[in-house]
Amino acid sequence: LEECLVAAKESDHWNSPLGDTPAGKARGRGIASAYWMNGGGKSTCDLMMQDDGTVMMNEGSADIGGTRTSIAMQAAEVLGIPVEDFHPSIPDTDSIGFTGVTGGSRTTYTTGLAAYNAAQKLVDELKERVAELWETETDKVDFSDGIFSANGDSIGIQELAGKLDPTGGPATSTASVNLAEAGNAYSVQICDLEVDLATGKTDVIRYTAVQDVGKAV
Known part of the structure; x- marks a missing residue:
């Protein structure tokens, strides 16, 4: 909250005059703060790597405002593949x-x-597959930015996807979490109003919102 208040205090809006008030009207400026307790709870996600290097993702949260994409982005970042190569779906509760x-x-x-956890588990599974293909030990296989490497050899994760059949077929993973609530989120709002003294009609003439978004995804 302190950071939001400082940002509001230093904003152009807070440091600008209200301007001339037209005859028959009144102007004023207000400031307010708010918070919201972010939730935790239980969630599950399944990942399935296809032969063409794309990933099928099943997750149990209905899409509100593009959450299929924001959730896929987190797994894609771990795997080092474009989020466009993810195919998220929301199956029924069975x-x-x-x-x-x-x-x-x-x-x-x-x-x-x-x-994110399912993607980490998928990487671990694929390390075992790489070790089998290259006839080496799993702990000698490294993974970074979508590339597996060991003993001077390397292969991209999406190229590897087409070579998994001899190692047991497609690779899959699943992960579930049960989280405590996250920290609160805060905001500060600055609003300039103009009121018609005869009719009471109120107009918002300027509005600034300062949001504590955490790490934006």
Whole structure:
């Protein structure tokens, strides 16, 4: 909250005059602060790597405002592949592990972490497949930015996807989480109003919102 208040105090809006008030009207400036408690709870995500290097993603949170994309982005970053190569879907409740209520304060955070963990598990699974293909030990296989490497050899994760059949077929992973609530989110709002003294009609003539968004995804 302190950072939001400082940003509001230093904003052009707060440091600008209200301007001339037209005859028969009154102007004023107000400031308010707010917070919201971000949620946690249970979420599940499944990942399935296809032969063509794309990834099927099943997650249990209904899409509100593009959360399929924001959740896929978190898994894609771990795997080092373009999010455009993800195919997210939301199956019915018989086809995915338990996932709690969908809400703006928990979905990207909680279901996103399930996707992140599932991607980490998929990397671990693929390290074992690479070790089998290259006849080496799993702990000698490194992974960084979408590339597996060991003993001077390297292969991209999407190229590897087409070579998995001899090692047991497609690679899959699943992860579930049950999180405590995250930290609160804060905001500060500055609003300039103009009121017609005869009719009471009120107009917003300037508005500034300062949001604590955390790490934007």
